[in-house]
Amino acid sequence: MVMKRVLIAMCLFVAACGGEEDDAPVAWEDMSFDQRFAFMEDVVLPEMKETFVAFDAKFEGMTCVTCHGSGAADGTFAMPSPDLPPLPATEEAFAEYVKDPEIERWGTWMFETVMPRMADVLQIAAYDPMTNTGDFSCNGCHTLEGVEQ
Ligand code: HEC
Numbered sequence: 001m002v003m004k005r006v007l008i009a010m011c012l013f014v015a016a017c018g019g020e021e022d023d024a025p026v027a028w029e030d031m032s033f034d035q036r037f038a039f040m041e042d043v044v045l046p047e048m049k050e051t052f053v054a055f056d057a058k059f060e061g062m063t064c065v066t067c068h069g070s071g072a073a074d075g076t077f078a079m080p081s082p083d084l085p086p087l088p089a090t091e092e093a094f095a096e097y098v099k100d101p102e103i104e105r106w107g108t109w110m111f112e113t114v115m116p117r118m119a120d121v122l123q124i125a126a127y128d129p130m131t132n133t134g135d136f137s138c139n140g141c142h143t144l145e146g147v148e149q
């Protein structure tokens with residue numbers, strides 16, 4: 001029920017969404033590359049730009065490159081992006097990393113707002129460290145230090 005209402009609401013944003021008889025929007029995982037491209041352009045970029053600008057006005061000029069880096073120029077849009085700051089891969093290194101107050105501020109916002117927002121838009125369950133469940137986490141966008149992607 002709730003899921004259906006969410007999908008219908010989302011449909012309002014997606015121009016290509018729903019025909020007369022086929023009103024079920026395609027899930028992210030089932031989209032073709034071209035559908036994903038269009039979804040990113042029509043839904044993800046506007047939504048996430050709003051989220052990022054609310055945190056820092058410097059994201060007024062946010063584009064595909066802000067998340068995808070060189071993957072936007074070479075057309076692969078492969079994620080995670082090697083051009084975003086890599087995150088520490090161990091708990092100890094991460095604790096060290098967020099001792100810098102500015103990193104801590106960014107990391108907290110990423111955890112509380114960016115990750116869940118992005119997961120919501122893609123309709124993928126966000127990672128929940130309490131229950132160790134979910135499919136979308138920081139490494140949906142960031143590489144992890146020393147981990148082959
Ligand atoms: C806020 C960050 C963000 C922005 C901005 C963004 N993307 Fe994405 N994009 C992602 C993430 C994360 C994924 C991978 C999602 C997944 O499958 O886990 C992705 C995946 C894609 C894919 C699918 C790649 C594949 O291999 O299937 C395409 C195509 C794409 N993006 C295009 C774009 C375009 C075009 C823009 C600009 C209009 C854009 N993206 C803006 C985060 C972003």
Ligand code: HEC
Pocket residue numbers: 066067084085087103104106107108110111112114115118137138139140141142
């Ligand atoms: C939807 C994509 C996305 C997800 C998911 C994401 N980030 Fe980010 N993150 C970014 C982008 C884009 C930037 C760089 C913004 C810029 O250009 O300044 C960034 C920057 C950061 C920074 C600032 C680094 C620096 O050196 O300035 C930290 C810290 C960070 N992210 C931590 C995290 C953590 C921790 C998580 C998971 C809880 C996470 N991010 C999830 C996209 C993402």
